[in-house]
Amino acid sequence: MIRLTDITSKVLEYHPKADIELIEKAYVYSAKVHQGQIRLSGEPYLSHLLEAAYILTQLKMDVVCIAAGLLHDVIEDTPADLKEVTELFGEETANIVDGVTKISKIHFKNRELRQAENVRKMILAMSNDIRVILVKLADRLHNMRTLGFQSERKQKLIATETLDIYAPLAGRMGIHWIKSGLEDLCLYYLEPEIYTRIKNETSQRKNEIDTFIKEVKQRVSEKLTEVGIQATITGRQKNSYSIYRKMVDQDLNVSQVYDVIAFRVIVHSIKECYEVLGHIHSIWKPVQKRFKDYISVPKANMYQSLHTTVIGPFGERMEVQIRTWDMNLVAESGIAAHWRYKEGRGAGKTDESQFEWLKQLLGWQKDLQDPLEFLDTV
The missing domain is CATH 3.30.460.10 (Beta Polymerase, domain 2)
Known part of the structure; x- marks a missing residue:
């Protein structure tokens, strides 16, 4: 299991001067409010939050994003509310947690329409802070890695949703290692015989x-x-x-x-x-x-x-x-590369022009009534 020290030491590797106090505080708070919660794997719920936060360190994200990764389920799954999270961790962190919570509450309809509607809603959420989507992708990647503990019916549902929505979104953001990781896990659960055949053939x-x-x-x-x-x-x-x-x-x-x-x-x-x-x-x-x-x-x-x-x-x-x-840096981490710590400027700050593509997508979707039509523009 990932430990807090694995996360903080990783952050200090790519940003030696990082103030990791916010991460440590988020860990203590999450451990407190999630106390007693157990995942289907039998591990403490906190293990999932640590894994998601560690994935964010692999993207070399800032301390606010990683703290939000540790806190991303507190509003949905504990008595904590947005006001308390804001008071304790600041508005920037709380807004990311709130954005992830809103995405998690989206209910799905039929498959094709569901895909279009969710890509739209997720991009809208990302318009205020792209880190909302990065936390959600980290959350989904770890959930897919532990999907084997779910029922077969849930495995199919979650894998289908991931293949329809989250894998393409990771691709659109240029984070191809997350995209390919999600795709392979989806194939494993949706087409297990084909997955095994491919693995065996390439192994031979x-x-x-x-x-x-x-x-x-x-x-x-x-x-x-x-x-x-x-x-x-x-x-x-x-x-x-x-x-x-x-x-x-x-x-x-x-x-x-x-x-x-x-x-x-x-x-x-x-x-x-x-x-x-x-x-x-x-x-x-x-x-x-x-x-x-x-x-x-x-x-x-x-x-x-x-x-x-x-x-x-x-x-x-x-x-x-x-x-x-x-x-290559952008090819490996996509949009996330522009949230990395930069010498001479604060973490998480980037040029406005780097998100011009988001503005274009958001502008187009406002003029479209049919969510399927919007999907064609992405």
């Missing part, structure tokens, strides 16, 4: 995949060293849900899905990104119409990279992403 191909990754990394490294470009090259297997989607979309068996590996080349400048692209295309033939320049035209969530697909060393398609280290 491990040596082949490892050889493939080693070969590609070596070829790229040799070429870039030759031209004097310093780069970090990684190769990873795509998540199980991505492989599942390819099976469904292209009507394939697991063994027929070849592009299960994604490569990433990280360099120090934008100029080098385009140079690396040229060098990769000189090694392997690019696939027509599979190049995307998200550096010149970033995604709405500020994601930037060059994407290309080439015919790799064994005659199979492979995807390569090229980006700078700054772009």
